Amino acid sequence: MFELLLVTGLLCFAFACRTFNHSLVRKGSIVATIGATFLTGYFLGGYKIFWGCVAVSCWFVLPWLELLTRVRALRLPLDKKFRHRYPPPDTSVLLRQFTNDVENAGFEHAQDSGWECDGIEQFTRFFYDTKSRAQARINFSLHNHMAFAYMSVSSRTSDGKTWTTWNYPFSYSMKITPGIEIKRAPASHSFAEMLISHRTFLAHRGVANDHLLEDNPDDLNEMAEQEMRNEVDHNLDRGLIRLSGNGTFRYSWRGLFYLWLQSLKDMVRLS
Numbered sequence: 451m452f453e454l455l456l457v458t459g460l461l462c463f464a465f466a467c468r469t470f471n472h473s474l475v476r477k478g479s480i481v482a483t484i485g486a487t488f489l490t491g492y493f494l495g496g497y498k499i500f501w502g503c504v505a506v507s508c509w510f511v512l513p514w515l516e517l518l519t520r521v522r523a524l525r526l527p528l529d530k531k532f533r534h535r536y537p538p539p540d541t542s543v544l545l546r547q548f549t550n551d552v553e554n555a556g557f558e559h560a561q562d563s564g565w566e567c568d569g570i571e572q573f574t575r576f577f578y579d580t581k582s583r584a585q586a587r588i589n590f591s592l593h594n595h596m597a598f599a600y601m602s603v604s605s606r607t608s609d610g611k612t613w614t615t616w617n618y619p620f621s622y623s624m625k626i627t628p629g630i631e632i633k634r635a636p637a638s639h640s641f642a643e644m645l646i647s648h649r650t651f652l653a654h655r656g657v658a659n660d661h662l663l664e665d666n667p668d669d670l671n672e673m674a675e676q677e678m679r680n681e682v683d684h685n686l687d688r689g690l691i692r693l694s695g696n697g698t699f700r701y702s703w704r705g706l707f708y709l710w711l712q713s714l715k716d717m718v719r720l721s
Contacts, residue, residue, distance in 0.1 A: 453493045460486035480718060484509065513713040517706045520594075525698040527567055530678050532671035535564035535573050538590050544599060545575070548588045551641040552577050552601070557586050560667040563674075569594050574674070578667040583659075584648070585670055586641070601641055603648040606663045612677070613657060615648035621712035624691075627677070627684045631655070 464482035467475055487509065488502040495501020537545050553559065557577035564573040570593050577586040584605045591598055602616035615633045626632055633651040638644040665673065682699065685691045690705035701709065 453489070457486050457489050457493075460489070477718065509717070510714065513710050517709060521701060521709065522706060524568055525694050525696075525700055526570075528679070528682055528693075528697050528699055530565045530567070530572075530675060532563035532565055532574070532675055535562060537562070537575075538571065538573055538592060538597075541573075541590055541599075545588065545590070548599070548601060548641070549575065552586050552588065555579075555586075555641055555645055556581060557584075558667070560585075560670055563671040574671075576667070576670040576674075578665060578670065580664070583662040583664050585665060585667075587674075601644060603645055605648070605652060605657070606665065607657055607661045608663055609661075613648075613652055613655070615644055615651055617644060621715045623709060623712065624681055624685045625688050625708075627681045630677075 460482045464479040464486065467477075467479035467482065470476055484506055487505050490502075491505025492499065492502035495504075549559065557579045560576040560578050562573070562575050564571065566572070571591070573590040575588040577588075578584075579586070582605075584603055587602045587604075589600050589602070591600075598619055600616060600618045602614055602618070604612055604614040606612050611629050611631060613631045613633075615635050617635050617638055619636070622632075633647065635644050635647040638647055682691070685705070686693070686699070689702060690708055691699045692702045692705075694700040
């Protein structure tokens with residue numbers, strides 16, 4: 451009975467930590483969960499430390515199940531071509547809310563585009579603000595049975611760099627292309643907050659308004675295509691992905707290990 455109460459107490463403590471807004475307190479839930487996992491293996495294994503360690507190791511081994519089954523079998527196109535797409539089903543309310551937030555900030559709706567390949571669907575609504583020379587995107591990603599949405603604001607400068615602020619919820623699955631500067635804004639609860647974060651980002655990096663390039667709103671999808679192709683080429687050079695024939699690529703063993711490390715980061719960060 452003591453053992454059960456101890457494990458239950460740690461799990462309750464882990465749940466309580468997640469109710470706090472402070473990041474350090476929330477990360478205490480990870481420590482408590484790992485502790486509860488260790489004690490479960492320790493008690494069930496006859497009070498042996500070895501079985502406690504085996505139980506904890508499961509948290510680090512589990513991501514490999516998906517990596518070795520679904521991810522390794524993926525074949526993704528070298529060139530993702532954006533085509534006109536209608537919004538995914540059941541997103542109309544959320545998309546309308548996001549669109550109103552972006553348009554209220556002075557951006558104009560430019561186009562709806564997206565791509566689909568091997569069970570992955572991407573829908574992107576593009577916006578542009580001629581006054582601030584910035585583009586915004588609302589993104590809906592559907593991966594088999596998982597779906598998520600995120601927004602971004604980007605500015606391009608005359609030195610060839612792109613400065614992007616986004617609330618993408620996960621660690622990125624590839625190495626970022628040189629010349630792309632990313633600022634994560636997970637705490638932004640609205641597009642207005644993200645826009646403030648983006649302007650602060652530019653100011654801190656010394657990017658003045660006269661350094662910003664003006665884009666043609668009709669070319670935003672073509673620019674996105676080129677960005678993704680540059681990213682693919684960069685990761686081919688880094689060895690994270692390999693050509694798999696018929697204009698596709700797949701993750702290499704080095705890339706799978708990189709994804710595993712990224713998943714561990716998410717376990718800590720998303721706590």
